[in-house]
Amino acid sequence: MYSALNFLTLAALLPLASALFLWLSGRRLGRAAAYIATTAVAAALGLSLATLIVWVAGPQFNQTHYAEAVTCRWLPVHDPPQLRIAEGINAMNPMEATLALRQFERENNRRNQGLQLGLMVDTLTIAMFLTVSMIATFIHIYTVAALAGNPRQHHFFAWLNLLCFAMFGLALANNLLQLLAFLELLGVCAYMLISFVPQRQAPAAAASKTLLLHVLGATAFLIGAGTLAAQSAIGMAGLTFFAGGPDMVGTPVLEHQVLVAIAAGAPADVLYFTSAPQLLGLSWLTWAGICLFGGALICSAQFPLHVWLVAAAEGPTPALAMLGSVGTVAAGAFVVARLYGIFTLDARLFIATIGCLSFAAGALLALVQTHLKRLLAYSSVSHLGLVMLFFGAGAYVAALFVMVVHAFCKACLFLAAGSVLQSCRGETQLRRLGGLWKRLPITAGTFLLAMLSLCGTPWLAGFFAQGMGLDTLHKYALALPGSYGPLLWWIPALTLFITAFYMWRCWWLVFGGRARDPELDAAAHENPLLTLLLILLAGLTVVASYLDIDNIVAKSVPAAALVVTAPHPDPLEAIGTPAGWAGVLAALCIMLLHVPGPNLADRGRRLPGLNLLYIWLSEDMFLEDLYDGVIARLFRWGAQGGTLIDRYLLDGWLHLLVRGATILAAATGALEAHLVAPAARRLVVAVGLVKRRPAELAAPAVTEKL
Secondary structure, three states: OOOOHHHHHHHHHHHOOOOOHHHHHHHOOHHHHHHHHHHHHHHHHHHHHHHHHHHHOHHHEEEEEOOOOEEEEEEOOOOOOOOOOOOOOOOHHHHHHHHHHHHHHHHHHHHHOEEEEEEOEEEHHHHHHHHHHHHHHHHHHHHHHHHOOOOOHHHHHHHHHHHHHHHHHHHHHHHHHHHHHHHHHHHHHHHHHHOOOOOHHHHHHHHHHHHHHHHHHHHHHHHHHHHHHEEEEEEEHHHHHHEOOOOOOOEEEEEEEHHHHOOOOOHHHHHHEEOOOOOEEHHHHHHHHHHHHHHHHHHHHOOOOOOOHHHHHHOHHHHHHHHHHHHHHHHHHHHHOOOOOOOOOOHHHHHHHHHHHHHHHHHHHHHHHOOHHHHHHHHHHHHHHHHHHHHHHOOOOHHHHHHHHHHHHHHHHHHHHHHHHOOOOOOOHHOOOOOOOOOOOOHHHHHHHHHHHOOOOOOOOOHHHHHHHHHHHHHHEEEEEEOOHHHHHHHHHHHHHHHHHHHHHHHHHOOOOOOOOOHHHHHHOOOOOHHHHHHHHHHHHHHHHHHHHHHHHHHOOOOOOOOOOOOOOHHHHHOOOOOHHHHHHHHHHHHHHHHHOHHHHHHOOOOOOOHHHHHHHHHHHHHHHHHHHHHHHHHHHHHHHHHHHHHHHHHHHHOOOOOOOOHHHHHHHHHHHHHHHHHHHHHHHHHHHHHHHHHHHHHHHHHHHO
16 A cells, blocks of 8 residues: 555665665775665655655645654653643633543553654655755766766765765654754764865865764754753653554644644643743743754754854865755754744744844855855855744745755756866866856856846746745734834845845856956866756756645644745736845846956955955854854863863773772782791691601501511
8 A cells, every 4th residue: 555654764765775785885886886876866756756746646635734654662751741731711612622632641641651753754754855855866966977987986975875864864753852863964974975085174174063063953952852851741752743543644742732722822831831931031942942943053054153064165066065955954944844833932033033144144255255165155054044034934835935946046056066166177266267158058057047046036936935935024024023023024135135146246257257267268168967957957946936835835834833824926026026126136236346347346345344344254254263262162172171081080990990909919919928828838838747747657567567
């Protein structure tokens, strides 16, 4: 019988099996390792497409909050305390809410005692599988050409497959601790992919930075999960998303009490926690949500902990393309979507604030970049901030829509950058490029199309996705008290123009104008395989809005979530939207600044005031120094403290025991040498004399008889 859970589980295991096979086979496979890894991911894409088709055509697609799930008890614990039922509340239907809560208690006491592990599939899982497998297939094909002839390519493809398995496992996870485990696996894969080139120091330092920050995010996530388990009325059973029944139909666990509280017209904290204590004016549920978001914040490279993704630009281009499109950055957005039902309004305001800062900071930092891959990395930071901003504002569907469109656009941009690097002998400095549209026409055209979609140009996928989110954001900003709401609206609106400006600047410096290095221009050429991939990805950036993605992900809206679903924007009304004006104004500014020549832009940034701003932004707002001076130093101090504890506490006790044993052995030896040994010798002599005397006395008697 068909089961989406079985299909997607098989799709997740294929990259894992491929990675294990590549590690066991080693270099003996040669070029076949690339084909095996690519085939495994392509097969996962086929299974994901089949699952989506059957899921949409089946009756479960029309059911609200439907999920397939299987669970098993891993760590049994004592029975959870009975849930408090709020009485005396003016509820819309208090009898129905009370009966539902008591039924949930009986179900929980029978099946969900203790920590549960399992798998689950809903429309969010299918959308994540399809997006990741499709982009990963394109990147694997690009990597086949990029690493041709590399003797260690099997190693890179194995870790690339393992990264896909980690993303698939994250999408299938049915428990908070499973999410944490796969997030950590993503961090390890990112570390190995970035540090693939062992001869260079910069990728190794970037990989170490990536791993340290992911450990920091995992610590915050673990604190949030522990807070949720400690304060929840159902204990560790509350860490499970859906309880799987005999027919694999999932029953909500984590969000059920929040749903009952909202249905009863009560605050979510009333029924979700056994009590409602507060810390610094915020409830424990809010603090748990903020800590859980901390893990997603670092994975999505949000400001101010975005430095690892920018440093990853020193690594191989396929690794950066995977991490910056559907790798760890998309994993953070998925975690927020999966946990969306438990985020309180205060936690969502925090998420919206971080998203707004990341959107603006990433755009400003990309504005002054002269390194092509670093510019695209900052662009990923910025647009993932827009995703988080939409999540915080309640635009759940728009946030996921923007995430999918961003994955297509950014994969196309990174692969186009890889095409430029291959044709220009690895040159990444924008000031040495230029005029490549004549040599690389398909690369220039696809880069332009993906860039326009990312900027929200009308009739492209990015316009529809951002239009839905901006409409909801405007309503959310108007509902906020004080002057905070207008800031939360006007900062993103102005950042849209900055986004269009730096993307147009990037395109012009790489492809427009005239060639600045005749040698690079003469050597530039296009790879036919890579141009085919770029055409397919550029097509997805156009037609993604017509694939009904928003209606598909809308089926996964948590029942307990307070969300606002905005209608599709009308392209004919785009002239009145910030996204519609941004691209036009940015193009005009680029023409005024760069068409006469780069000297005008150089003179502009030397003006008083602008020169200081330029230095501040070009130095990454000195966040790298902050990282080296604070975060890295804290880890260094922790390592030194651990060394001291190991040397003087743990090893000290062991040395003390060894020293004591040595002294005891020496004392025992001295006692044996000076007391036991002489006494033993005397005893032996005495025994010998005793045995000899009877024999001497008996000998004369025998003689006399003879």
